[in-house]
Amino acid sequence: MFSLPENVTVARSEIVASGLLSGGRYVSSRELSDVLGARFQVNGSGLLLTRAESDGGNWTFRFGSDIGGLMNVTERIVLGD
Numbered sequence: 001m002f003s004l005p006e007n008v009t010v011a012r013s014e015i016v017a018s019g020l021l022s023g024g025r026y027v028s029s030r031e032l033s034d035v036l037g038a039r040f041q042v043n044g045s046g047l048l049l050t051r052a053e054s055d056g057g058n059w060t061f062r063f064g065s066d067i068g069g070l071m072n073v074t075e076r077i078v079l080g081d
Helices: none
Strands: 012-032 035-054 059-081
Touching: 012 059
Parallel strands: none
Antiparallel strands: 012 035, 035 059
């Protein structure tokens, strides 16, 4: 009843953000529908690390960004069809 159908490739996606702010403001939002999306806004100082990975069986997509110092960053990641 709860098993996956055979001969079907299951996609897996993950978006992770971590960091350390010494001052400022960090705002994030996520959306989950047919796609996985994330938006990050940072205005301050410190360090922000973002990683995203999507695996669909015969393909893999990886993304990473590292930002440090004084930041005014807006980043949007969308994984899916």
